[in-house]
Amino acid sequence: MENILLDVRGLKTYFHISLGVVRAVDGVNLCVSKGEAVGLVGESGCGKTMTAHSIMKLVPSPPGFIEEGEIWFRNTDLLRLGEQEMRKFRGREVSMVFQDPMTYLNPVMKVGKQIAEVLVSPTRDRTVIKLLESVGIPDPLKVADQYPHELSGGMRQRVLIAIAMANDPPLLIADEPTTALDVTIQAQILDLIKTIKTEKGTSLLLITHDLGIVAEMCDRVYVMYAGKIVESGDVFSIFEEPLHPYAQGLLRSSLSIAEFRENLETIEGTVPNLLDPPSGCRFHPRCPMAMSVCKEKEPSLIQEKPGHEVSCWLYEKDGRDRNHS
Amino acid sequence: MRFYQFWLRFRKNRAAEISFYCILVFVSLALLAPWLSPYDPFALGQRPFLPPQSGHLMGTDDLGRDTLSRVLYGTRVSLMVGVLAAATSLIIGTAVGSVSGYSGGFVDELLMRATEYVLVIPRFFLALLIVAMMGTGITKIVLVIGFLDWPEIARVVRAQFLTFKEREFVLAARAMGLKNWEIIFTEILPNAIPPAIVVGSFLVARAILLEAGLSFLGLGDPELISWGMLLSDAQERIWFSMWLAIFPGLAMSLLVLSINLFGDGINDVLNPRLKEK
Amino acid sequence: MAKDGSVKSYILRRLLHALPLLLCVVVFNFTLIHMAPGDPIQSLIGEFPAPEAYVEAMRSAFGLDKPLYVQLWLYITNILKGDLGFSFYYRQPVLAVIVERVPATLQLMIPAVLFSALAGLLLGIFSARKPYSLSDNAISSFALLGYCLPIFWLGQMLMLIFSIKLGWLPSQGIKTLGAELEGFKAFADRLSHLFLPALALSIRHVAINVRIMRSSMLEVSYEDYITLARSKGLDEKTIVARHMLPNALLPVVTIIGLDIGFLFTGSVLVETVFGWPGIGRLMYESILKRDYPVLMGTFLITTVLVVLTNLIVDLIYLWLDPRVKYGRK
Numbered sequence: 001m002e003n004i005l006l007d008v009r010g011l012k013t014y015f016h017i018s019l020g021v022v023r024a025v026d027g028v029n030l031c032v033s034k035g036e037a038v039g040l041v042g043e044s045g046c047g048k049t050m051t052a053h054s055i056m057k058l059v060p061s062p063p064g065f066i067e068e069g070e071i072w073f074r075n076t077d078l079l080r081l082g083e084q085e086m087r088k089f090r091g092r093e094v095s096m097v098f099q100d101p102m103t104y105l106n107p108v109m110k111v112g113k114q115i116a117e118v119l120v121s122p123t124r125d126r127t128v129i130k131l132l133e134s135v136g137i138p139d140p141l142k143v144a145d146q147y148p149h150e151l152s153g154g155m156r157q158r159v160l161i162a163i164a165m166a167n168d169p170p171l172l173i174a175d176e177p178t179t180a181l182d183v184t185i186q187a188q189i190l191d192l193i194k195t196i197k198t199e200k201g202t203s204l205l206l207i208t209h210d211l212g213i214v215a216e217m218c219d220r221v222y223v224m225y226a227g228k229i230v231e232s233g234d235v236f237s238i239f240e241e242p243l244h245p246y247a248q249g250l251l252r253s254s255l256s257i258a259e260f261r262e263n264l265e266t267i268e269g270t271v272p273n274l275l276d277p278p279s280g281c282r283f284h285p286r287c288p289m290a291m292s293v294c295k296e297k298e299p300s301l302i303q304e305k306p307g308h309e310v311s312c313w314l315y316e317k318d319g320r321d322r323n324h325s
Numbered sequence: 326m327r328f329y330q331f332w333l334r335f336r337k338n339r340a341a342e343i344s345f346y347c348i349l350v351f352v353s354l355a356l357l358a359p360w361l362s363p364y365d366p367f368a369l370g371q372r373p374f375l376p377p378q379s380g381h382l383m384g385t386d387d388l389g390r391d392t393l394s395r396v397l398y399g400t401r402v403s404l405m406v407g408v409l410a411a412a413t414s415l416i417i418g419t420a421v422g423s424v425s426g427y428s429g430g431f432v433d434e435l436l437m438r439a440t441e442y443v444l445v446i447p448r449f450f451l452a453l454l455i456v457a458m459m460g461t462g463i464t465k466i467v468l469v470i471g472f473l474d475w476p477e478i479a480r481v482v483r484a485q486f487l488t489f490k491e492r493e494f495v496l497a498a499r500a501m502g503l504k505n506w507e508i509i510f511t512e513i514l515p516n517a518i519p520p521a522i523v524v525g526s527f528l529v530a531r532a533i534l535l536e537a538g539l540s541f542l543g544l545g546d547p548e549l550i551s552w553g554m555l556l557s558d559a560q561e562r563i564w565f566s567m568w569l570a571i572f573p574g575l576a577m578s579l580l581v582l583s584i585n586l587f588g589d590g591i592n593d594v595l596n597p598r599l600k601e602k
Numbered sequence: 603m604a605k606d607g608s609v610k611s612y613i614l615r616r617l618l619h620a621l622p623l624l625l626c627v628v629v630f631n632f633t634l635i636h637m638a639p640g641d642p643i644q645s646l647i648g649e650f651p652a653p654e655a656y657v658e659a660m661r662s663a664f665g666l667d668k669p670l671y672v673q674l675w676l677y678i679t680n681i682l683k684g685d686l687g688f689s690f691y692y693r694q695p696v697l698a699v700i701v702e703r704v705p706a707t708l709q710l711m712i713p714a715v716l717f718s719a720l721a722g723l724l725l726g727i728f729s730a731r732k733p734y735s736l737s738d739n740a741i742s743s744f745a746l747l748g749y750c751l752p753i754f755w756l757g758q759m760l761m762l763i764f765s766i767k768l769g770w771l772p773s774q775g776i777k778t779l780g781a782e783l784e785g786f787k788a789f790a791d792r793l794s795h796l797f798l799p800a801l802a803l804s805i806r807h808v809a810i811n812v813r814i815m816r817s818s819m820l821e822v823s824y825e826d827y828i829t830l831a832r833s834k835g836l837d838e839k840t841i842v843a844r845h846m847l848p849n850a851l852l853p854v855v856t857i858i859g860l861d862i863g864f865l866f867t868g869s870v871l872v873e874t875v876f877g878w879p880g881i882g883r884l885m886y887e888s889i890l891k892r893d894y895p896v897l898m899g900t901f902l903i904t905t906v907l908v909v910l911t912n913l914i915v916d917l918i919y920l921w922l923d924p925r926v927k928y929g930r931k
Contacts, residue, residue: 053829056832056833058829058832058833060824084837087835087836087837088835089835090832090833090834090835091833091834091835092835095833096833098826098829098830098833100826103825103826103827104826104827104829104830105827105830106827106830106831106845106848106849107827107849107923107924107925108848108849108852108922108923108924108925109844109845109848117834117836117840117844118834118835118836147924147925149924149925160830163830163834438622442622442623442626444860445623445860445863445905445908445909445912446623446627446863446905446908447863447864447866447867447901447904447905447908448863448867449864449866449867449870450866450867450870450885450900450901450904451630451901453870453885453889453897454631454634454897454898454901455634457888457889457892457894457897458634458635458637458638458645458894458897459634459637459638459639460639530750534752534753537752537754538752538753538754538867538870538871541754541871541874542870542871542874542885542886542889543886543889543890544889556752556754556755556758559758560758560874560875563758563761563762563766564766567762567766570755570758570759570762571759571762573755574752574755574758574759577752577755578750578751578752578755581750581751581752582746582747582750585746585749585750586746
């Protein structure tokens, strides 16, 4: 247990809008150990970004509220901290790299200044240049004096990483860090994050929809669907033998893209509306193996193999019994 | 049926609903002014400078004329100028915006430059100048205000044209060989009108204030009674008969406020996104 | 920031852009002279019993017996020479009459612009911090009201309350006439005269600025870079001052710039109510005296002033927003 850096238990983040309550994150458990790289995968709209924002307590409120749960960072439950104490965690203990480098930098502020304002160290100017250098920006002196619109997308993402790593936080949350970038730049940015991780021993929570990135970067994976974790385990066992039909579908579709197969395999149907999620297992309307019980009762997360958990009636004892009967 | 839905959604905004009733009251007062007025607004009375009292609820002016009757008649001028001038602006603005947005290129550039100029010049000064030199008269005042206050409409309509010009149904219409004017009138314009109406409702309020400003400076139609003229008369007598200034101003403020709230209400119904936030 | 050279060429380009506008105004005045009922010479000299010799001199100076295009040319060249005509009522050249009144108007307008910008921005920021709260609703209602009150009536009511009923502040003029005041006393005297007209002139613009600033701040608060600023662990004050404000100001600056044109409108009315001896009062007197050359001259001069203030506002925008390229229209 000593080794665990972040432990999220039963997290529920709901959005109260005029049409009703959106259960964006609905009872998520996940943990990240020191030096570990953990992936959180799922389709867009499944609540993975909101999970990350909840950990940072950045959920726009109103309308969003963290309703329940605990977020233990080392020995502190972040959800019990006041806004002022929470500020000391952001940027120093936990940092975040965001999805779209185009919109996350302040357009009217020089890049150097945007990095400098996170720093707690007194030798700001020199540190800023060093940081820019460390994220692989050529001519850091010039870039520090430029505005975001003068930089390319890849450069801006490097700047965002520099901001996130400015105070050497033990935990880095990266939310789709390469989605908005060109393919060639994607690889560079992933390499950069990898290098940082190995050099500084930073723990990583990587949020993505791309299983290829997970395979390349992560030690362990959580698969998220409609606000819930449906499967978790180490990368090898999940890629080797995905248990949940949703995880199987995700893997097939990403393989078919990677191998340029003729028939692109996709998971049929669309992400459910979280205002009014399906009953029972939320995946059952799209599941090729759905049984009658799936519609009625929600499966719990069970350990199928050591370190490999899944939430699906196919693997529950009584679920299988019903299937056979 | 669509109108009924519109009304239901409009009513959700209480302030807008109340202001709508207020406007109805003002309109009825204006229409019924000759029957509602206790006195002939032009008739000289025997007792000048009476403070408000029974018989003269808003007092009398320097010539003994009944202020209430004069305020009632002033409603007519304000409403008439407001609505007609805004309608003029609506027509001009829609025409300029449509042509500009639909044709694009050089014509667009030219028209938008003109729009910008009209937006920049001190319009009220220009109105003063024209009315002072061309002579006062209600028609002239309406036209002058209408011809000066169209730029916002033109911009809104043009923006709508730019978005709708490339939509599928317009492209389809063009592929089917419809003529330009047919596309403009049947396909795009119906979509551009609602936002223009919203702006137009605010222009009514602004036109009322502009007319009041003109007549306050002595450039109103001398044949008619307007609130600005009443306030201008009150200006020199404010030291000893303040009621002459208070009542016409109150009436005008209430009307302008109602029209603005009404416009906000329509805007809420037509652009619900803004409120969701 | 950009180099001096490009700023200079930007200013030059903006001025060139405004030139057709000024030409339009001149041509418009010319058209008005000929469209107005009666003899054009009346419009050129105003409705005064001028000496016959003067009328004849004017006729030939403006070539009234020549074809229209020659007249237009003569009219434009005269104005380019700085000759806006002669006011018979004031017995001075029009330009001199107007220039004499400019300082008083500026004395009224500059405080009003500053106050309405400052109060509008502060109230707008305050209002946007807790949208739909009690304080926000109160400020928004005030803004709506301030937007709707007719400016000259507001002036009259302020005068009624503070000068007539309470007797706290003077009601007319720019300073106490005939009083020989010096130093601080003279300043205080001017200030007490300034207070009510400046307030009457500002309220509407405070209201406009509050509404724009509030919505602009709200819009910016949903931007991604504000989320980044939060994730950096910055405190709320820093986020508002350093990240929200500079971005939220951009649209507001443009509106304030356009608004200055409307402030001239207000100044005619306010100056008339408070007997303030500026351009506005001059216009009012010229309307009464049918002194057309002064009216046309004032229109031209105020247009020039508005164009210049818009240029200044453009430069402020340029300084605030690094993204604007000078090549932009």
